[in-house]
Amino acid sequence: MTVLFGTAPSREVIHTLEEAGYEAVFVGGAVRDFLLGKPATDIDIATSAEPQEVKAVFPMTVDIGTAHGTILVLMNGEPIEVTTYRTEGTYTDHRRPDKVQFVKSLREDLRRRDFTMNALAITKDGELIDLFGGKADMADRIIRAVGIAADRFNEDALRMFRAIRFTAVLGFDIEEQTFEAIRTNANQIRYISVERLKAEMDKLFASNNPAKAFRNIQNTGLNLYLPLFPLDIEKFSRTVPFESVMEGWACFMISGNFSSSDVANAYKLSNAEKMFLSSVKGAYTNRIDRQFTTDDYYHYDLAVLYTTEKLFKSLRNTGQIISFAEIKEMKESLPIQSLADLSVDGKKLMAWTSQKGGRWIGEWIEKIEKAVLYGICENEPNDIKEWFLYEFNRKK
Ligand code: ATP
Ligand code: MG
Numbered sequence: 001m002t003v004l005f006g007t008a009p010s011r012e013v014i015h016t017l018e019e020a021g022y023e024a025v026f027v028g029g030a031v032r033d034f035l036l037g038k039p040a041t042d043i044d045i046a047t048s049a050e051p052q053e054v055k056a057v058f059p060m061t062v063d064i065g066t067a068h069g070t071i072l073v074l075m076n077g078e079p080i081e082v083t084t085y086r087t088e089g090t091y092t093d094h095r096r097p098d099k100v101q102f103v104k105s106l107r108e109d110l111r112r113r114d115f116t117m118n119a120l121a122i123t124k125d126g127e128l129i130d131l132f133g134g135k136a137d138m139a140d141r142i143i144r145a146v147g148i149a150a151d152r153f154n155e156d157a158l159r160m161f162r163a164i165r166f167t168a169v170l171g172f173d174i175e176e177q178t179f180e181a182i183r184t185n186a187n188q189i190r191y192i193s194v195e196r197l198k199a200e201m202d203k204l205f206a207s208n209n210p211a212k213a214f215r216n217i218q219n220t221g222l223n224l225y226l227p228l229f230p231l232d233i234e235k236f237s238r239t240v241p242f243e244s245v246m247e248g249w250a251c252f253m254i255s256g257n258f259s260s261s262d263v264a265n266a267y268k269l270s271n272a273e274k275m276f277l278s279s280v281k282g283a284y285t286n287r288i289d290r291q292f293t294t295d296d297y298y299h300y301d302l303a304v305l306y307t308t309e310k311l312f313k314s315l316r317n318t319g320q321i322i323s324f325a326e327i328k329e330m331k332e333s334l335p336i337q338s339l340a341d342l343s344v345d346g347k348k349l350m351a352w353t354s355q356k357g358g359r360w361i362g363e364w365i366e367k368i369e370k371a372v373l374y375g376i377c378e379n380e381p382n383d384i385k386e387w388f389l390y391e392f393n394r395k396k
Helices: 008-019 029-035 051-057 106-111 134-139 149-155 158-170 176-191 195-206 212-218 232-241 245-255 260-266 273-288 293-298 302-315 324-332 346-353 359-373 381-395
Strands: 024-027 044-047 060-066 072-076 079-082
Touching: 008 024, 008 044, 008 051, 008 072, 008 079, 008 195, 024 029, 024 149, 024 212, 024 293, 029 260, 051 060, 051 072, 051 079, 079 273, 106 195, 134 273, 158 176, 158 195, 158 212, 158 346, 195 212, 212 260, 232 302, 232 359, 245 260, 245 273, 245 302, 260 273, 273 293, 293 359, 302 324, 346 359, 346 381
Parallel strands: 044 079
Antiparallel strands: 024 044, 060 072, 072 079
């Protein structure tokens, strides 16, 4: 029995396009992952219908990239991307086609894709269309460019980094000529926007084998042209695989001895990501000198503490290492987890002292927060009141 590819609604989309006289097939990463026995995410459909024709066939569509030929079809509530067969014309800047051209043949569309494993298609009935030997390459666990590798990397230099990212994600190796072409064209990676590099780095950090990718980055010479490389690969590799993408970035920062803003600026990290790195950097700097203190447990959230201890363990491995369970226990045993847990607020302080609001409130709340955190008084209004009034009157 053939195992059908895709979801029922996605097959329905293909069926509808075929009924309307067009060709349509599943393509791209989801087909590759299906052959590897992985669950399919991001199902893509390629079709001979042009965007306007796709829109005419379905009642519910969203334009998400009409210029590139992509329409989102909503089928029984499921969003499915449908992209018109296209070629990418000429490339003058090593990154983006000058213009996208719609074509009528699936072969033309598959030929512009980067690697043979990514140039496979599957019909709605589960039949594999393999025009470039992708199936055999996958069986050999090889990443091979479609066509002449050097030409393909000249068109879009990001493909070189994608090849390497796939070595980490899939555990495959890069075919010899494809590898050689990366070595020869490595310098062109500098034409690629950091946004695209960052997306690939994220996937690399989430993979099972980031160290493999970093070795390949070095062996191909890409490291000479990437922001904040070369990096101490031996050091970097001691912490892999990562439990999260952000742990990867943190390891990149610490093992390379970079500041959080170095990394955030070079790879355009989001504010939340930048804050995480800045916290890890702070916690790590503390951790080099000593165990975490009550202040550390209070100020840094669990993810930051976990990541810091993990990096400390793998990069330094000196002194007593604490387990994740211990970190969690220490954090949870604090009298308060944040200011919101404090059992008194500014209003109470005003009532107790019969004084108007002002800067003094914030200052005293901070003192009370510390007193509670360090167990000088219980987090209980009467206990706090007693301590506070005594200290307050004493300092008047
Ligand atoms: P992932 O599983 O990480 O999403 P993917 O191969 O699906 O990997 P996408 O960026 O989602 O990567 O791209 C979908 C498909 O589009 C690819 O499988 C490939 O056929 C094609 N593709 C993507 N980027 C390029 C590129 N830079 N050059 C040529 N073809 C590309
Ligand atoms: Mg994909």
